[in-house]
Amino acid sequence: MARYSICVVPGDGTGPEVVAEAVKVLDAAxxxxxFGYETEYLDLGGERHLRTGETLTDADLAVMRRSDAIxxxxxxxxxxxxxxxxxxxxxxxRRELDQYINLRPVKLYPGVASPVADVRPEDVDFVVxxxxxxxxxxxxxxxxxxxTPDEVAIQESVNTRRGVERCIRYAFELANxxxxxxxxxxxxxxxxxxxxxLWARVFEEVAAGYPDVETAYAHVDAVCLWMVEDPARFDVVxxxxxxxxxxxxxxxxxxxxxxxxxxGNVCPGGVSMFEPIGGTAPGFEGTGQINPLAAIGAAAMMxxxxxxxxxxxxxEEAVGLxxxxxxxxxxxxxGATTKEVGDRVVEVVSGAR
Ligand code: IPM
Ligand code: MN
Numbered sequence: 001m002a003r004y005s006i007c008v009v010p011g012d013g014t015g016p017e018v019v020a021e022a023v024k025v026l027d028a029a030x031x032x033x034x035f036g037y038e039t040e041y042l043d044l045g046g047e048r049h050l051r052t053g054e055t056l057t058d059a060d061l062a063v064m065r066r067s068d069a070i071x072x073x074x075x076x077x078x079x080x081x082x083x084x085x086x087x088x089x090x091x092x093x094r095r096e097l098d099q100y101i102n103l104r105p106v107k108l109y110p111g112v113a114s115p116v117a118d119v120r121p122e123d124v125d126f127v128v129x130x131x132x133x134x135x136x137x138x139x140x141x142x143x144x145x146x147x148t149p150d151e152v153a154i155q156e157s158v159n160t161r162r163g164v165e166r167c168i169r170y171a172f173e174l175a176n177x178x179x180x181x182x183x184x185x186x187x188x189x190x191x192x193x194x195x196x197x198l199w200a201r202v203f204e205e206v207a208a209g210y211p212d213v214e215t216a217y218a219h220v221d222a223v224c225l226w227m228v229e230d231p232a233r234f235d236v237v238x239x240x241x242x243x244x245x246x247x248x249x250x251x252x253x254x255x256x257x258x259x260x261x262x263x264g265n266v267c268p269g270g271v272s273m274f275e276p277i278g279g280t281a282p283g284f285e286g287t288g289q290i291n292p293l294a295a296i297g298a299a300a301m302m303x304x305x306x307x308x309x310x311x312x313x314x315x316e317e318a319v320g321l322x323x324x325x326x327x328x329x330x331x332x333x334x335g336a337t338t339k340e341v342g343d344r345v346v347e348v349v350s351g352a353r
Contacts, residue, residue: 003036004306007067012045012085013280014290015073021292021342022071022299025315028346029303033311040067044089046077055088061096069302070273073295076280087139094132099265099273100163101170102130102244103301106231106251109260111324116228116254124254126234127178129171130244132265134163135195137241159195159240164202170268171238172210182235184216186223186243199240223247227254252277259291259329260319262298264305272305274298281331288337291329293319296345318348 008023010016023039030037042060049055064070070093075085093099108114108124134157141155168185175183185203189196200217207215216233218226220243226233227250239247252261258278265273276294284290297319304312322344327335334341 001034001036002308003038004068005066006037006039006302007064007070008039008041009044009070009072010041011073011075011280012047012077013074013282013285015045015075015280017285017288017290017338018276018292018295019071019073021338021345022295024342025296025318025345025349026071026299026303028349029299029308029311029315032350033308033314035308035311045075046080046085049080049085049088050077055085056092056096061093064093064097064271064273067271069306070271071295071299071302072273072275074276074278074280076282078282091137093273094265097265097267097271097273098133099267099270100131100133100166101264101266101268102128102132102241102248103264103266104128104130104244104248104251104277105262105297105301106234106248106255107320108255109320109323112256112260112326112329114254114256116231119231119254123230123232126231126251127174127236128244128248128251129167129174129236129238130248131163131167131238131240132244133241134158134160135241157192157195157240157242159198161198161202164199165206168199168203168206168238170266171236172206172213175213175236176210178235180235181212182214182216184218184223184234184237186218186220186237186239186247188220188243189217190219195240203238220247224250227251248277256323256329258294259331259334260293260297260323262294262301264298264301266305272302274302274305284331287332288339289332289334290338291331291334292338292342293323293329293345296342314349315345318345321348 010019108121136157138158187196263277300315
């Protein structure tokens, strides 16, 4: 029997509540599909930072490195200055573990209301492959004349051929494995003429090795328009870190909201980390009103990445079924509590229904 060691990071805000439901579902999946796992919990986030001044220690990283995968809730705290936890925990983990792909499926499940009128489930089923280690996220730049009327703030986007190529290659592999075999490069070649020139050249080069994958290019602004007006044109979309951050929140919106949006920070062959992408949901902690489906969907992605593909698909399907049965996916409007939603997924996964 396969056994996995899972590092669990509940984090702040509603993170612990949704992660608890995801772990419940993992238990059910382990029983039903015959694998084992042990968990190692790490206390990361705002509470610990306020208590100890720490963000992420070498010991924390060592725990992560010896795990097979990480299940992450959310971090963020009203009393911690914005940026400290994001940079010190989340972005640092992505960097230290070289999780260079941020994988964000955008799927509208039958029965789920999208804010986009007339959109059908068969129109919304794509995956965004976001570069997760470079671009504007490297923290490179400078101030000059800070605080004066002549101040200039420069924020640099770093794009290496190696970084761009490994991301694009991953996206081609993914597109090649999906029935439609279609890949869109989302960029801004008309304005950002250095970065996107490199991306476009590498895209062409890598494309030559995938004759069965149909390719397209779209500027990021057009991608936003089409994600709303004609999402059916997308199958796999590959883009840089910043554009990927932005378009995947739009993606979350068209699939029914943050309540169902999951993502993976993937290091192929290494330790990957899976999370609901919606954050800490301030104001909802402890209310039992937050939707755990995004966290459970993240656990499904984790199972698939670990190679437990049958379990991963079963959990994903169960998430879809339960999502379609709720009146709304929004916190406070689900017609069920966090725990009840988790219980329903467990029921479906266990085959009890
Ligand atoms: C995300 C989040 C993070 C990002 C923040 C919290 C640093 O928005 O995972 O999309 O910008 O990558
Ligand atoms: Mn984001």
